[in-house]
Amino acid sequence: MAVLLKTFQKNHPDCHTVTMIQLTATPLSALVDEPVHIRATGLSPLEVVLFEASLEDEKGNLFHSRAYYRANEAGEVDLDHASALGGDYVGVHPMGLFWSLKPEKILTTLVKRDVMNSPFKVQLKLYDSYFLLLLPMLTPKASLTVERWYVAPGVTRTQVREGHIRGALFLPPGEGPFPGLIDLYGGLGGLVEYRASLLASRGFASLALAYFNYEDLPSHLKQVDLEYFEEAANFLLRHPKVFGPGVGVVSISKGAVIGLSMAINLKQVTATVFINGPTVVIGEPLKYHDQTILPLPFTSEFVSMDALGLLHFCDVLNDPQAEATLPSLLPIEKAQGHFLFIVGEEDKNVNSKTFTKHAIEQLKRNGKNNWTLLSYPQAGHLIEPPYTPLCYASRIPKTSFSVCWGGEVIPHADAQEQSWKEMQKFLRKHLIPFKTSQL
Structure with missing residues (x-):
């Protein structure tokens, strides 16, 4: 769908022609993991222009990206094929304006x-390239708005307050039944819903599960009780869909860590994305x-601070194989299900490359081949759904500290796009009954 925004006149020796500058994005409204085809037409041949993307999140925080492109001889820039000349990235990257x-x-x-009621609205604008310093005061040559949703039409969300468990259950449209999964985020607690809602949009019954710092759950995690997560797995398996x-x-x-512990101890867990x-x-x-497993003793020697004042936790247990006798080491070889390991090799928060290497060695030593490894050089800790901007570092809420997550922008974006596809293949393979998958 073309969005017409400005008309201007070009002078030619033999005639006067009126050319329409058009900026298009297809689709204008889609799930956040879907690519968008962006194209500008009606420009002067070989003209250099500036594309800008911006959005405001639900807390009023502003995000933006910019990239320069040169029009072809027909006065067109097609981001599926054109190479960015500079800005926040260089080269052919059709979704670069989003992940940068x-x-x-x-x-x-x-x-x-809020995944259900509103999308992120990304403003796309096209400017003359030579007015960069005056950009806030300029009227763009063209502009449009792209909606990026985290839930597909027909997906339902049900608040879960059953027994001890607290969370949100997302179900795909239709009668089902669907493959079920539990979605777990990290050490800041609360209820994180956007990955579960996206997975439901792709056909999975997804339970976003909180385990502390949410509603009547403890505000701080004092111990991880696997019976809580077992209750969640049983709740999901009882659901008729x-x-x-x-x-x-x-x-x-x-x-x-919790997902790995569930795979080891709970027969209900047959596929784990780690x-x-x-x-x-x-x-x-x-x-x-x-049974109780005590944690690895923690000292300040495990934490370092870089020149920017960012905390790095990746030195915690640099070589787990050398510590194989530690009682805190989880016996992954006891797991009966399958694993998909996703590793960002530039993770500055967890030494995930070394940990995963040791986990695979444990499995091999015990004659297991129930694993798949996706390891991405230059990707960081926070590997999220596709086209999510890299979060290299962020503040720890209610503290004065900031933590480094690591990663390089373009390789991290590539890792997110590939791993998201492979994750869904893995889950379907190991969660959908064979006979059903053949229908």
Whole structure:
């Protein structure tokens, strides 16, 4: 759909022609994990123009990105094929304006909170390239708004307050049944819904599960009780729209330790996506029935601070293989389900590359081949759904500290796009009953 924004007159030796500058984005409204085809026409041949993207999040934080492009001889710029000359990235990157968005206020993370009622609205604008310093005062040559949703039409959200568990259940449209999964985020707590809502939009019954710092759950995590997560798995399997006999877990960081522990101890868990997590118990004891695993003793020697004042936690247990006798090391070889390990090799928060390497060695030593590894050089800790801007560092809420997550913008964006596709393939393979998958 073309959006017409400005008409201007070009002078030619033999005639006067009126050319329409058009900026188009297809689709104008879509899920946040879908690519957008951006194209500008009606420009002067070989003219250099500036594309700008911007959005305001639900807290009023501003994010923006910019890139220069040269029109072809027909006066067109097609971002699917054109190479950016400079700005926030260089080269052919059709979605670069989205994943290169950066906060106006440093150390701010782009997070969607209300997934059901509103999209992120990304403003796309086209400017003459030589007025960069005057950009705030200029009228763009063309502009339009793109809506980026975290939930597809027909997906339902149900608040979950059953027994001890607290969260939100997202169900795809239709009668089902659907493959079920539990979505776990990291050590800041609360209820994070945007990945679960997107996975429901792709056909999964997704339970975004809170485990502290939410409603009547403890404000701080004192211990991880696996019986809580077992209750969540059983809740999901009882649902009439969820396939059995197993559920999946999608987990990152602190949540990944829990996801690994669930895979080891709960027969209900048959597929685990493990994103940038340690394979030892860190921070709080892990309890399941009458068994307790104490955490790795933690000292300030594990934490370093870079020249920007950002905290790095990736030195915690640099070589887990050398510490194989630690009681805090989780016995991954006992897991009966399958693992998808997703690793950002430039993770500055967790030494995920080394941890995952050791976990795979444990599995191999025990004759297991129930794992797949996706390892991405130059990707950081926070591997999110596609086209999410890299969060290199952010503030820790209610503290004066900021933590480094790591990663390089373009390789991190590539890792997010590829891993999202592979994650869905993995979950479908191991959660959908064979006969059903053949229908």
